[in-house]
Amino acid sequence: MKKSDRIYLSPPHMTGRELDYIKNAFDDNWVAPAGPDLVAFERDFLEYIGTAFGVALVSGTAALHLALIAVGAKAGDEVLCPTFTFCATATPIVHAGASPVFVDCEEKSWNIDPELLAKELKNLADKNKLPKAVIVAHIYGQSADMDPIIESCNRYEIPIIEDAAEALGATYKGTMCGNMGVCAAFSFNGNKTITTSGGGMLVSNNEEIVEKARHLSTQAKDNVPHYQHSSIGYNYRLSNILAAIGRAQVTVIDERISQTREVNRIYRELLGDISGIDFMPEPPNTRSTNWLTCITIDPKKFGANKEEIRLCLEDENIESRPLWMPMHMQPVFSKCRKVGGTVSEELFKNGLSLPSGSDMTGEDIKRVSEIITSNIDRR
Numbered sequence: 001m002k003k004s005d006r007i008y009l010s011p012p013h014m015t016g017r018e019l020d021y022i023k024n025a026f027d028d029n030w031v032a033p034a035g036p037d038l039v040a041f042e043r044d045f046l047e048y049i050g051t052a053f054g055v056a057l058v059s060g061t062a063a064l065h066l067a068l069i070a071v072g073a074k075a076g077d078e079v080l081c082p083t084f085t086f087c088a089t090a091t092p093i094v095h096a097g098a099s100p101v102f103v104d105c106e107e108k109s110w111n112i113d114p115e116l117l118a119k120e121l122k123n124l125a126d127k128n129k130l131p132k133a134v135i136v137a138h139i140y141g142q143s144a145d146m147d148p149i150i151e152s153c154n155r156y157e158i159p160i161i162e163d164a165a166e167a168l169g170a171t172y173k174g175t176m177c178g179n180m181g182v183c184a185a186f187s188f189n190g191n192k193t194i195t196t197s198g199g200g201m202l203v204s205n206n207e208e209i210v211e212k213a214r215h216l217s218t219q220a221k222d223n224v225p226h227y228q229h230s231s232i233g234y235n236y237r238l239s240n241i242l243a244a245i246g247r248a249q250v251t252v253i254d255e256r257i258s259q260t261r262e263v264n265r266i267y268r269e270l271l272g273d274i275s276g277i278d279f280m281p282e283p284p285n286t287r288s289t290n291w292l293t294c295i296t297i298d299p300k301k302f303g304a305n306k307e308e309i310r311l312c313l314e315d316e317n318i319e320s321r322p323l324w325m326p327m328h329m330q331p332v333f334s335k336c337r338k339v340g341g342t343v344s345e346e347l348f349k350n351g352l353s354l355p356s357g358s359d360m361t362g363e364d365i366k367r368v369s370e371i372i373t374s375n376i377d378r379r
């Protein structure tokens with residue numbers, strides 16, 4: 001992605017040290033899906049998150065797929081997950097052969113609604129049809145309300161897999177996302193808080209889960225000198241070169257979070273008092289990273305709708321995006337079960353993610369805000 005005048009939603013933000021790590025890896029000929037940078041990147045990332053074990057993979061999607069296999073999800077099982085999320089929270093459930101059931105989000109955090117989840121788990125327990133797992137995503141940098149979710153899942157001994165792809169460094173009551181389920185997936189896609197251009201990691205305090213995932217990620221090769229396989233594996237390991245990029249990136253996680261939080265603060269200062277504009281909430285006892293700054297627009301109060309604003313920004317070469325289209329509205333999931341749905345439908349109808357790059361300048365944010373406010377009462 002060439003640097004240009006376009007203001008992107010969340011572009012990669014390099015430290016300037018990535019090429020040094022890559023050069024070292026080339027000098028030592030570690031151009032392989034194994035090597036010292038992979039080991040060091042896993043070590044440094046785990047130190048930041050605070051979990052004991054982890055395996056670096058080609059993507060967050062791969063991490064979720066292996067997490068589901070590790071907890072035993074298979075054909076005939078159901079897995080509960082939020083409807084208001086990116087598709088990659090749900091598609092790995094299908095990759096594992098199981099069926100997703102979509103649960104609506106709550107207004108308070110925009111993440112999975114703990115009350116709806118509790119009701120659905122009780123309903124399924126009564127029918128003796130409990131799901132194999134619950135995936136909880138922490139979207140747009142904001143943690144889900146974990147205490148009641150953990151309480152319900154513990155009652156029925158259902159494992160929680162955290163999809164922390166968008167919430168690196170976010171906290172809930174002082175605990176970092178990625179430490180609250182049996183395991184968690186992170187993403188290092190180009191648009192995330194830190195990036196390896198593409199990549200992900202599965203982390204857990206349960207060594208067995210991570211070792212199973214590591215084994216499956218490298219073609220499930222048995223521990224013998226020849227190529228022998230007793231189960232079906234995948235080619236999901238991150239390359240050493242991409243891990244080298246990650247080694248530089250992992251050093252700036254807190255800096256990136258301060259920067260995206262500052263972007264959010266400036267947007268709030270400039271747009272917070274405008275009638276018809278509301279920001280994604282940050283509930284007490286949580287700390288969002290504001291990976292993306294998201295707003296909802298009430299067209300009656302504001303005078304223009306989210307699509308009119310999006311197009312107006314696009315005319316000025318500025319990227320913004322509608323909030324997630326709920327999974328239960330997706331054509332590909334039309335036959336899946338859903339629990340509730342109106343909260344996410346409303347967010348999709350009226351919500352927009354604003355450009356939120358950690359390298360955005362105050363001037364850029366002011367420009368975006370002025371274009372948005374120029375739409376007031378345009379009808």
Ligand SMILES: Cc1ncc(COP(=O)(O)O)c(C=O)c1O
Nearest residue numbers: 059060061086088089165187189
């Ligand atoms: C909520 C969520 N889950 C999972 C993923 C998948 O991560 P990746 O793109 O690394 O496969 C992403 C991002 O892309 C995401 O936003």
